[in-house]
Amino acid sequence: MSGIYKSKVVLITGGAQGIGLGMAQAFARKGATVIIADCDHEAGAETLAKLKQKKLKVQFELCDVSLENQISELFKTVGKTHKKLDVLVNNSGTGFQKPVPLEELLSADFDRILAVNLRGPLLCTKYALPLLEKSDAPAVLNITSTRAFMSEPDTFGYSASKGGLEALTHSLAISLAGKRIRVNAIAPGWIETGPWEKKSKRYEPKHSQADKEQHPVGRVGEPEDIAEAALFLCSEKAGFITGQHLIIDGGMTVKMIYH
Template sequence: MTHTYFKNKAVLITGGAQGIGLGMAQRFAEAGANVIIADQDKEAGEQAVQRLERQKLEVTFIACDVSQEQEVKALMQQVGERHQVLHALLNNAGIADPFVGPLQELDMAVFDRVLAVNLRGPLLCAKHALPLLQQAEHPAILNISSTRAFMSEPNTFPYSASKGGLEALTHALAVSLTQERVRVNAIAPGWIETGEWQKESEQYQPNHSKEDKEQHPVGRVGVPQDIAEAALFLCSDKAGFITGQSLTIDGGMTVKMIYK
């Protein structure tokens, strides 16, 4: 399915230079898509292109801060000039560090910045990608949320709020874009190990303890490929009857009761 469905189809992945985004970029490129990576980190973007080129995969990198509307408009203009159409928009860009310290010490500028990237960004991308998505036969938007939208550790206010908002934005967009034939879904990843999927200066070898693995009923921590395979399906016409939904991919971690 994937090698025929995505061949020569334009797929835009924000935050696609590292981590889950890079994993999705690789998988969609393997499936034949014309992948555009948008990322604020130019160094990471250039390294991502080089990394995938070594695997004989061709992708395009465009620098963009998704929280800035003018940059998003410019991004979509470039995508339109190159492809005239967009088959799938994957809103993955986000500030991923969830911990900000005690509430009484919270810097509201940090809160505002996280929401600007993690929540405002996907909305801006959807808004300005819509004319290109409307040119596709089966267009799709996929938002990358988090299990932290449904459960929390202490002192993770901005990140949790942004991902909870993204879950709501997903079904709001889904019911709002029915006339435009755009399906909108989300994936809520759990613990995904991205150490080997970072830019070179930030790569590390994971070292998961027995306890880390046993938190997951499947017996291991997740990897970007786990998310990428599901993204590939949800953006294809095989998922044509699925919209407004959020798929939790966490190895069963959020359904396991843990007593200390």
């Protein structure tokens, strides 16, 4: 698929670190102009410098997707600069790292998670619409999670928001079909992002044999695994696919465990 995104404009929310960074780099390497939207200025500036050093076409825009006014301004900027948008990747997410028992759950914390993980993608798609309609083959990709289908204890906001995003995916696919906009989702499992974090938070991953054996493929996932699927789903090669989700978890969610 070398060069298939040449002349394409791709916007990735939460694109400065982790899976988002993996996708940003992958799309840019295939010729796209990539707009990284992120609320972390440190990570954004660092990523911008790194990818520009590789001669990739990228730009960074500061945006908190929980705030509608910032989303609106983001797409106004994109419109002025690029006039169109070919691919929107709703990747921003929060809330997985802070599990709390139900009796200690604060409604404000729950609302914050839903604002970023669920309302954010909806509003980003809303404000991106006029630009997506100017594309020859527009696509929206939502990054959900296997937590939409299974849970560990006390991850209410994260699980609920990712489950909602799965439902929002097929709702948007049907609602935007008349505008020729395809909408799909990727649900990642355990993806190791340690080497893909900003410098101040980066770490060298250490996975035990048991960690690896949880996955039928024999290893923990990497951002590149998600990026490769994103390249396909957002391309015209996937033109007959919409309203679907692709679970990428090394087979972890289909493995029965009796002990």
